[in-house]
Amino acid sequence: MDVLPKWADVILIPLINLLLAFIISALVILAIGEDPVFALKTMIQGSLMSTYGWGYTLYYATNFMFTGLAVAVAFHARLFNIGGEGQATLGGLGVALICLSIPWPHWTIAIIAAMIGAAAFGAIWAAVPAYLQARRGSHIVITTIMFNYIAFSVLNYMLVNVLRPPGSQDPASARFPEGTNLPTFQEFFAQFGITAFRGAPVNVSFLLAVAACILVWLLIWRTRLGYEIRAFGHSESAAVYAGISPFRITVIAMIISGALAGMMAINNVMGEAERLVLNSVEGAGFIGIAVALMGRSHPFGVFLAALLFGFLFQGGAELGLWTNIPVQLIIVIQALVILFTGALDNMVRMPLERLFLRFRRVG
Amino acid sequence: MDFLTVLQILDSTIRLATPLLFACLAGLFSERAGIFDIGLEGKMLAAAFFAGAIAYTSGSVWLGMLAAIAASVILSLIHGLASITFRGNQLISGVAINFLAAGLTVLIAQDWFRQGGRTPSLSGDARFNNIQLPFAETLEPVPVIGPIYAELISGHSFLVYVGLLSVPFTWWLLFRTRFGLRLRAVGENPAAVDTAGISVIRLRYIAVLICGILCGLAGAYLSTGLQAGFVKDMSAGRGFIALAALIFAKWRPWYALYATLLFGLLQAIAIRFQNVDIGTFTVPVQFMEALPYILTVVILAGFVGKAIPPRAGGEPYVKER
Numbered sequence: 204m205d206v207l208p209k210w211a212d213v214i215l216i217p218l219i220n221l222l223l224a225f226i227i228s229a230l231v232i233l234a235i236g237e238d239p240v241f242a243l244k245t246m247i248q249g250s251l252m253s254t255y256g257w258g259y260t261l262y263y264a265t266n267f268m269f270t271g272l273a274v275a276v277a278f279h280a281r282l283f284n285i286g287g288e289g290q291a292t293l294g295g296l297g298v299a300l301i302c303l304s305i306p307w308p309h310w311t312i313a314i315i316a317a318m319i320g321a322a323a324f325g326a327i328w329a330a331v332p333a334y335l336q337a338r339r340g341s342h343i344v345i346t347t348i349m350f351n352y353i354a355f356s357v358l359n360y361m362l363v364n365v366l367r368p369p370g371s372q373d374p375a376s377a378r379f380p381e382g383t384n385l386p387t388f389q390e391f392f393a394q395f396g397i398t399a400f401r402g403a404p405v406n407v408s409f410l411l412a413v414a415a416c417i418l419v420w421l422l423i424w425r426t427r428l429g430y431e432i433r434a435f436g437h438s439e440s441a442a443v444y445a446g447i448s449p450f451r452i453t454v455i456a457m458i459i460s461g462a463l464a465g466m467m468a469i470n471n472v473m474g475e476a477e478r479l480v481l482n483s484v485e486g487a488g489f490i491g492i493a494v495a496l497m498g499r500s501h502p503f504g505v506f507l508a509a510l511l512f513g514f515l516f517q518g519g520a521e522l523g524l525w526t527n528i529p530v531q532l533i534i535v536i537q538a539l540v541i542l543f544t545g546a547l548d549n550m551v552r553m554p555l556e557r558l559f560l561r562f563r564r565v566g
Numbered sequence: 567m568d569f570l571t572v573l574q575i576l577d578s579t580i581r582l583a584t585p586l587l588f589a590c591l592a593g594l595f596s597e598r599a600g601i602f603d604i605g606l607e608g609k610m611l612a613a614a615f616f617a618g619a620i621a622y623t624s625g626s627v628w629l630g631m632l633a634a635i636a637a638s639v640i641l642s643l644i645h646g647l648a649s650i651t652f653r654g655n656q657l658i659s660g661v662a663i664n665f666l667a668a669g670l671t672v673l674i675a676q677d678w679f680r681q682g683g684r685t686p687s688l689s690g691d692a693r694f695n696n697i698q699l700p701f702a703e704t705l706e707p708v709p710v711i712g713p714i715y716a717e718l719i720s721g722h723s724f725l726v727y728v729g730l731l732s733v734p735f736t737w738w739l740l741f742r743t744r745f746g747l748r749l750r751a752v753g754e755n756p757a758a759v760d761t762a763g764i765s766v767i768r769l770r771y772i773a774v775l776i777c778g779i780l781c782g783l784a785g786a787y788l789s790t791g792l793q794a795g796f797v798k799d800m801s802a803g804r805g806f807i808a809l810a811a812l813i814f815a816k817w818r819p820w821y822a823l824y825a826t827l828l829f830g831l832l833q834a835i836a837i838r839f840q841n842v843d844i845g846t847f848t849v850p851v852q853f854m855e856a857l858p859y860i861l862t863v864v865i866l867a868g869f870v871g872k873a874i875p876p877r878a879g880g881e882p883y884v885k886e887r
Contacts, residue, residue, distance in 0.1 A: 231670070231673065235673055235674065235676075235677035236677065283655075283657055283658075285657075285661065335863070335866070335867045339866075339867040339868050340868065341863070341866035341867045341868065342866065342875070344604070344657050345809065345810075345813065345862070345866060346863055346866060346867075348604070348806055348809075349806070349810065349859040349860075349862050349863050349866075350859075350863070352803060352806065352856060352859040353856045353859050353860060353863075356852040356853065356855050356856035356859075357852070357856075359852045359855075360850055360852040360853070363852075364850065489661070489665070492658070492661060496658070527676075527677075528673075529672055529673055529676045529683065531668070531669045531672040531673055531676075531683070532669065532673060533669070534665050534668050534669030534672075535665075535666060535669035535670055535673060536669075537665055537669070538662045538663070538664075538665030538666035538668075538669055539662070539666070541658060541661055541662040541665065542644070542648065542659065542662035542663075542666070545654065545655060545658035545659070545661075545662065546648035546649070546652075546654035546655055546656075546658045546659035546662055547647070547648050547652055547654055547659075548652075548654055549652040549653055549654055550652045553652075
């Protein structure tokens with residue numbers, strides 16, 4: 204029973220949800236005695252009005268594309284992967300181990316190895332909860348939350364006891380060798396004598412994230428496996444009847460999801476920090492949930508939503524610099540987006556459906 | 567390890583277990599009624615902030631506690647609205663509430679106190695002071711029993727005793743009253759409850775409200791009992807440990823007490839000893855910190871007894887089909 208036309212479902216409802224989230228955020232800003240219009244101007248100024256700002260916006264968007272796609276792929280199999288944070292943390296560990304293992308001659312070789320490392324570590328961290336759900340019936344949401352915390356402990360242990368260079372007090376790995384440093388947009392444009400993106404961390408991984416969006420689209424809508432994942436997500440019993448193994452799809456979907464979340468480390472660990480630090484993920488795994496919900500689990504939607512959150516993240520950082528609004532405002536906006544697009548979806552949908560029904564009867 | 571050290575560790579076990587216990591019982595009421603709640607963490611955090619903030623501005627810990635309960639209940643109602651009235655995804659709603667609390671507490675704290683997202687330190691009547699039980703001092707010299715009574719049982723704050731008493735109360739309410747029977751039924755088979763002419767929506771809202779009140783107490787204890795004031799992200803995953811304890815306890819009140827005491831003990835040991843030496847082998851502190859989560863995964867996977875959640879958990883109830 205599709206009451207709503209497709210455009211209303213994919214465009215209108217997300218926009219209304221987003222609007223509600225922004226209105227409440229504006230009220231929050233008013234309540235703490237600041238000017239929402241000025242705040243918005245500051246955010247746009249800081250994130251979109253210079254190549255420097257865009258450089259950060261795209262850098263954050265790269266992270267969110269990976270984690271957003273991770274959540275989206277799992278959503279298609281009706282699995283809620285809250286473990287993106289832990290999977291990206293482990294992905295960072297994979298990247299660090301690869302980058303520090305041998306003196307890499309050139310970044311093109313290093314990035315392939317690092318991608319495999321990041322994806323493998325992320326995938327393993329997602330495969331265990333998937334296996335436990337499919338074979339032992341433990342709830343994947345709870346297990347992935349627990350795995351987030353376990354991942355922090357693993358990373359903490361590895362940084363303090365294994366990866367920390369001798370003589371250093373900081374719980375962080377050594378700097379990665381020169382041969383692993385990824386080219387940034389700044390360096391790319393500098394080749395042509397153009398000064399752009401100065402000091403901004405956006406790098407070649409952005410292109411990988413865009414490629415990942417396209418590949419995920421192909422996977423979900425153009426391959427047999429993608430069909431099986433969607434069929435399983437729609438109805439487990441129908442999928443079983445069609446000869447699709449729930450165990451296989453649960454594990455494979457989560458492996459792809461975890462690998463995508465892990466790949467985020469290419470951007471933030473290898474591309475930006477160039478060493479592994481504690482809490483390098485900075486909540487990007489959780490923002491992936493908001494991005495996937497906002498983007499309706501479609502790779503193109505995820506791409507747009509990731510850009511939006513990249514803007515919010517960079518704009519929020521600018522707010523922290525130039526106004527009295529703490530950067531935590533972005534967490535509030537993120538929460539409201541998740542709340543309205545994910546949990547209170549029916550609040551907008553039900554009246555809208557009634558409205559459309561009335562029009563249909565008249566017409 | 568001498569007797570006194572053991573006693574001190576057990577003493578801090580009780581204190582560390584109290585917020586876990588409140589949150590665990592909160593989750594118990596909610597999940598027994600069929601509403602998954604992974605927003606325990608957020609409610610606890612919001613409550614901790616308002617308890618600290620109001621206790622500081624008013625100078626009264628009791629007003630702080632009321633504010634904590636109010637804040638937590640408001641978040642509970644949002645969760646109820648999303649998951650009961652609008653039949654949304656309860657897990658997503660819980661995630662949203664966690665972030666809402668994490669962001670708003672810092673925003674408001676910065677606006678009110680300008681101390682980088684924390685409240686000023688509390689002292690005097692703005693905190694829950696320790697209650698000396700009768701004869702604690704007179705009995706202290708008695709060997710073994712004396713120190714146990716004086717150190718371990720006596721000398722905790724009001725909320726610790728409330729927490730311990732709420733365990734038998736919860737048991738009585740859930741398993742010995744008509745309300746409790748209905749509450750449990752609505753988490754197993756809401757259609758049957760509906761057929762009996764009892765409002766599923768009302769019952770679930772009541773459960774969510776009780777959950778809010780208990781989370782409020784958990785948060786109030788964090789900032790006005792365990793510590794003196796609110797600091798950013800002070801709940802530090804306790805809501806999720808409580809959730810773990812709830813599964814560990816298989817959704818039962820007495821087991822919830824044992825599970826939270828066990829997790830409290832793990833925390834107390836992790837705080838007291840950085841690395842635990844077992845002869846030739848050293849257990850790193852990170853492992854101790856991760857142990858509650860590892861244990862939960864193991865329990866959940868059914869390797870040590872099967873944990874079966876309430877059957878209708880997580881599913882919104884639709885009356886008309």
